[in-house]
Amino acid sequence: QSVLTQPPSVSGAPGQRVTISCTGSNSNIGAGFDVHWYQQLPGTAPKLLIYGDSNRPSGVPDRFSGSKSGTSASLAITGLQAEDEATYYCHSYDSSRSVSFGGGTKLTVL
Amino acid sequence: QITLKESGPTLVKPTQTLKLTCTFSGFSLSTYGVGVGWIRQPPGKALEWLVLIYWDDDKRYSPSLRSRLAITKDTSNNQVVLAMTDMDPVDTATYYCAHTWQYRGTPYGFDVWGQGTTVTVSS
Numbered sequence: 001q002s003v004l005t006q007p008p009s010v011s012g013a014p015g016q017r018v019t020i021s022c023t024g025s026n027s028n029i030g031a032g033f034d035v036h037w038y039q040q041l042p043g044t045a046p047k048l049l050i051y052g053d054s055n056r057p058s059g060v061p062d063r064f065s066g067s068k069s070g071t072s073a074s075l076a077i078t079g080l081q082a083e084d085e086a087t088y089y090c091h092s093y094d095s096s097r098s099v100s101f102g103g104g105t106k107l108t109v110l
Numbered sequence: 111q112i113t114l115k116e117s118g119p120t121l122v123k124p125t126q127t128l129k130l131t132c133t134f135s136g137f138s139l140s141t142y143g144v145g146v147g148w149i150r151q152p153p154g155k156a157l158e159w160l161v162l163i164y165w166d167d168d169k170r171y172s173p174s175l176r177s178r179l180a181i182t183k184d185t186s187n188n189q190v191v192l193a194m195t196d197m198d199p200v201d202t203a204t205y206y207c208a209h210t211w212q213y214r215g216t217p218y219g220f221d222v223w224g225q226g227t228t229v230t231v232s233s
Binding site (some may be wrong): 002033034036038040045046047048051052057089091093096097098099100101102103104 | 149156157159160162170172173179206213216217218219220221222223224225226
């Protein structure tokens with residue numbers, strides 16, 4: 001059972017906007033620790049998509065955005081494209097001195 | 111350009127100790143704030159953080175696996191070694207090493223990952 005809770009799956013049609021939630025607690029996200037997001041395409045290593053709640057590494061399209069409020073964070077993808085079909089993971093730190101990943105959300109582009 | 115690559119056995123027997131090496135380039139593990147972490151992913155399952163080591167030899171362990179893990183760094187050879195004792199079939203997974211950095215005293219995002227190495231635990 002992951003400390004960070006994500007929906008198992010989301011879907012959307014090309015061009016649409018989807019959001020993926022990541023729910024934590026007062027010992028991780030709610031304590032102010034930053035949230036990071038990864039995209040994992042099938043058969044490949046995860047790729048950092050968002051760091052520090054809402055920052056995009058160089059090369060990540062601005063269709064991807066992150067936000068945080070209270071004990072939750074969200075990843076939004078606008079202008080959905082077929083190549084966005086992947087599994088997305090959130091990641092944060094916990095005051096128990098542990099690094100936590102969410103359970104992953106599989107995005108299907110219809 | 112930062113790169114990392116994992117190496118080690120692809121098959122281990124139950125109760126054996128697994129030793130994996132992460133060989134990296136493009137950064138130094140003696141630079142302030144820099145760290146290397148290990149993360150694993152069982153087939154069809156989620157990512158699970160295992161351990162990380164910082165430039166100053168500070169080490170952070172997953173509470174649930176702490177008793178079985180050891181991590182060391184060889185700064186001159188740009189390597190980090192993970193040892194996991196008492197391997198079990200449930201430890202079958204792809205093991206990744208990744209570059210990270212420390213921010214406000216806590217581990218930050220893993221910005222560059224190795225390709226991963228698959229380890230199967232079976233007799």
